[in-house]
Amino acid sequence: MGKPVKVLVQHGVAEITSTCRDAAHILKTRGPSQIQFWFIALAIGIAAGGAAVLFRLGIEFIQSTAYGTDDIRLLHSFAADLAWYQILVIPICGGLIVGIILDRFTDDGRVRSVADVIEGAALSEGRVEVRRGLASAAASMITLSTGGSSGREGPVVHLAAVLSTLVCRWMGANGITGRDLLGCAVAAAVSASFNAPIAGALFALEVVLRHFAVHAFAPIVIASAAGTVINRLVFGDVTEFVLPGQNALAFYVELPAFLILGLVCGIVAVALMKAIFWIDDFATYLQDMTGLPRFLRPAFAGALLGAMAIWWPHIIGVGYETTSAALTGELLVHEAIVFVIMKIIAVAITMGGRMGGGVFSPSLMIGALTGLAFGIIATAIFPNVSGEGTTYALAGMGAVAAAVLGAPISTTLIVFELTGDWQTGLAVMVAVSLSTALSTKLVDRSFFLTQLERRNVHLAAGPQAYLLATFKVSSIMRPMGAERSAPENECWDLIRDGIYIDGNATLEQAMPMFDQGGYRFIPVVTLGGEDAPPELWGALFQVDALKAMNRALSETAAEEHS
Numbered sequence: 001m002g003k004p005v006k007v008l009v010q011h012g013v014a015e016i017t018s019t020c021r022d023a024a025h026i027l028k029t030r031g032p033s034q035i036q037f038w039f040i041a042l043a044i045g046i047a048a049g050g051a052a053v054l055f056r057l058g059i060e061f062i063q064s065t066a067y068g069t070d071d072i073r074l075l076h077s078f079a080a081d082l083a084w085y086q087i088l089v090i091p092i093c094g095g096l097i098v099g100i101i102l103d104r105f106t107d108d109g110r111v112r113s114v115a116d117v118i119e120g121a122a123l124s125e126g127r128v129e130v131r132r133g134l135a136s137a138a139a140s141m142i143t144l145s146t147g148g149s150s151g152r153e154g155p156v157v158h159l160a161a162v163l164s165t166l167v168c169r170w171m172g173a174n175g176i177t178g179r180d181l182l183g184c185a186v187a188a189a190v191s192a193s194f195n196a197p198i199a200g201a202l203f204a205l206e207v208v209l210r211h212f213a214v215h216a217f218a219p220i221v222i223a224s225a226a227g228t229v230i231n232r233l234v235f236g237d238v239t240e241f242v243l244p245g246q247n248a249l250a251f252y253v254e255l256p257a258f259l260i261l262g263l264v265c266g267i268v269a270v271a272l273m274k275a276i277f278w279i280d281d282f283a284t285y286l287q288d289m290t291g292l293p294r295f296l297r298p299a300f301a302g303a304l305l306g307a308m309a310i311w312w313p314h315i316i317g318v319g320y321e322t323t324s325a326a327l328t329g330e331l332l333v334h335e336a337i338v339f340v341i342m343k344i345i346a347v348a349i350t351m352g353g354r355m356g357g358g359v360f361s362p363s364l365m366i367g368a369l370t371g372l373a374f375g376i377i378a379t380a381i382f383p384n385v386s387g388e389g390t391t392y393a394l395a396g397m398g399a400v401a402a403a404v405l406g407a408p409i410s411t412t413l414i415v416f417e418l419t420g421d422w423q424t425g426l427a428v429m430v431a432v433s434l435s436t437a438l439s440t441k442l443v444d445r446s447f448f449l450t451q452l453e454r455r456n457v458h459l460a461a462g463p464q465a466y467l468l469a470t471f472k473v474s475s476i477m478r479p480m481g482a483e484r485s486a487p488e489n490e491c492w493d494l495i496r497d498g499i500y501i502d503g504n505a506t507l508e509q510a511m512p513m514f515d516q517g518g519y520r521f522i523p524v525v526t527l528g529g530e531d532a533p534p535e536l537w538g539a540l541f542q543v544d545a546l547k548a549m550n551r552a553l554s555e556t557a558a559e560e561h562s
Contacts, residue, residue, distance in 0.1 A: 301353020371396020
């Protein structure tokens with residue numbers, strides 16, 4: 001029996017050795033890349049969180065220097081006691097500096113923000129513009145420090161995207177990895193800005209990546225947690241807004257009121273977005289008509305903001321003092337209504353004047369004021385069956401912000417994390433759902449996607465719409481003389497009939513031609529001068545275009561469901 005036992009032992013040792021060898025091979029060939037990715041996600045989270053904190057500290061330093069106050073959270077109260085000419089001159093100077101920066105470092109004088117990050121995730125493998133992004137961050141910091149009426153989340157998100165872009169270039173990352181790293185950076189930036197790790201992670205998934213794939217969730221959560229730790233190391237574990245106490249609700253009786261509040265907030269959110277776009281178009285029209293130099297546009301916007309701030313200093317900066325006053329019920333109904341109107345005008349001037357900044361913080365302020373005004377009126381009409389007006393302020397804050405961002409899930413959570421009040425979740429959810437449902441019918445899903453639609457970047461309709469723009473005709477066509485290429489004489493017949501497409505065009509232009517004409521192929525040409533005939537490159541076959549589109553949709557679906 002000794003020999004069989006020895007054989008069995010040797011066989012068992014061989015099996016164990018083989019298993020260990022295979023495990024070591026898997027760890028060597030696959031494990032390092034996974035482990036490296038988690039560490040890179042952690043590093044990006046720390047870097048993006050640090051950038052967000054430094055951005056916030058930079059705003060506080062410049063703002064305290066410009067206005068001469070030690071506590072920027074009480075800025076509007078301090079500014080009310082300043083001489084009128086100081087309030088007027090500070091935003092003009094800030095606007096002039098912003099204009100010079102954008103004129104020097106961007107080709108269109110436009111600040112890059114969240115919309116550009118969404119575009120980079122969808123169309124540029126998770127990359128954004130680095131040089132213009134850094135210039136935009138500097139311009140937005142000055143805007144927010146010198147009286148601009150906008151928020152800091154937009155510039156911070158794009159700044160984080162710049163960091164992830166640099167890492168992607170260093171790694172040579174593909175599209176999926178690039179987008180995952182972009183999501184990590186965005187999550188860390190949002191969580192570090194607002195001390196909101198849950199909302200930061202969901203914001204990156206819901207707004208930027210626009211999917212909830214499992215492969216992206218873990219690294220994004222790691223990065224978001226890292227960003228939150230950076231914030232708490234600097235500012236402590238405190239919420240952005242401190243509420244006086246737990247809000248009391250008569251849930252079942254008050255739910256219809258919160259439904260109505262959601263609809264009101266949806267209308268207010270659409271008014272804010274439409275005002276920004278209208279002012280931007282109007283300012284562009286005036287600039288073209290008068291020949292105003294591009295770098296002076298933010299300075300003129302600063303002059304208007306300064307003039308408004310003389311009477312309404314509440315419009316200055318992010319507006320956290322006014323938001324806190326709304327959440328604690330320290331304002332009267334007429335004050336809340338006037339501040340809503342003035343803030344919407346101020347934000348529209350800031351954004352339309354190309355001064356920079358984001359829309360999230362202003363939407364929080366406008367929402368809190370709207371909710372408070374609605375709550376004061378509702379509790380006055382039905383005093384025996386309603387709770388506190390501040391509960392409506394909290395719900396309104398989430399409802400307007402969710403409608404503007406097009407992000408009901410992450411916005412609901414960020415409201416809870418900003419205030420620490422999780423008891424009024426039902427009220428906030430009801431208001432958010434109605435406001436989002438209404439606003440998406442009146443704009444292209446969100447402020448950011450509507451911005452992109454105005455630039456003819458069609459992301460709101462989903463991959464089936466925007467993926468067409470990612471394919472150049474020249475990359476899919478069959479060159480002349482190649483195997484199974486189109487007959488040259490038939491191509492020239494179509495060209496003489498005006499049926500052809502430029503090689504630099506995309507499938508977005510080509511597919512409607514196939515649909516309308518029923519062509520099997522379309523000649524691809526290079527257009528010369530006015531008198532020069534077109535040069536025939538090859539032909540784009542409909543079947544090739546459909547195959548390319550099908551592959552892209554399959555890859556997108558695989559990424560979003562993996």
